[in-house]
Amino acid sequence: MASYVQITREELEDWLRAEAPQAIRSEDHTGVYIIPVSSNVAVYLSTSIGSEDKAVAKGRGACHMKLVSRITDRTLNRKGLQQTRYNRTSGWRKNWMEGMARMVAVYTEHREFYERLALETQEQYAARNIAEIDRMGSSPFLLSLKEQLQKGRWLTTKQEAALAKGKPREVRSGIKLREQDLEVLRKLWVQARDANDEWTKKFVGNVGQRGKAGEPLSRLQLEKLNDKLTEYRIDYRI
Numbered sequence: 001m002a003s004y005v006q007i008t009r010e011e012l013e014d015w016l017r018a019e020a021p022q023a024i025r026s027e028d029h030t031g032v033y034i035i036p037v038s039s040n041v042a043v044y045l046s047t048s049i050g051s052e053d054k055a056v057a058k059g060r061g062a063c064h065m066k067l068v069s070r071i072t073d074r075t076l077n078r079k080g081l082q083q084t085r086y087n088r089t090s091g092w093r094k095n096w097m098e099g100m101a102r103m104v105a106v107y108t109e110h111r112e113f114y115e116r117l118a119l120e121t122q123e124q125y126a127a128r129n130i131a132e133i134d135r136m137g138s139s140p141f142l143l144s145l146k147e148q149l150q151k152g153r154w155l156t157t158k159q160e161a162a163l164a165k166g167k168p169r170e171v172r173s174g175i176k177l178r179e180q181d182l183e184v185l186r187k188l189w190v191q192a193r194d195a196n197d198e199w200t201k202k203f204v205g206n207v208g209q210r211g212k213a214g215e216p217l218s219r220l221q222l223e224k225l226n227d228k229l230t231e232y233r234i235d236y237r238i
Helices: 009-019 092-109 111-119 122-136 140-150 157-166 179-194 198-212 219-231
Strands: 032-036 041-046 062-069 085-087
Touching: 009 092, 041 092, 041 111, 062 092, 062 111, 085 092, 092 111, 111 219, 122 140, 122 157, 140 157, 179 198, 179 219, 198 219
Parallel strands: none
Antiparallel strands: 032 041, 041 062, 062 085
């Protein structure tokens, strides 16, 4: 069983100086550090180091990491980062370093995708999401999200997930893939396989099978395919 340990601010910052000397301590939040990976994107590392330079009680302490925009402070695509919590156990130095390396690797692999998200203004973000909300209806929940966006705020990760879940599965049907589309999907599948991206590989494989069988695809499926083409830097739109 892993054992929880106390970590002082000095120990934490000694580790950061050795592993991530570019780290910047947040002026607004105790125990938070920003580790730049580009001029626009950074790893946001939040620890349980308190104002008295001690970690919180056993079982409650952890390190959380995510990619954020250095321009807008927005969390970038948290779902694609897999593990984001690392416990405060005796092997924390190794585990946290592996977590940080994983964040940097995800950014590096999809650099263009994250850079684009990092530069998106709140106005652009709001316009994109409000257009989607307007197509979905006018429930109290959707209207509350729309009002939040109109007031200049970002949606939380949970709100984005709920919005995505509420999107209609079939907005428009009858779209069939052409042979050149299938060729591009084969290329996308290979890149997803090489990146160990199981979700994308399975999704592209299933859609490709439907396309080869002459079955129509939904608008939602096509939107997801085009998003993946952008993510994998394939200059093509279906």
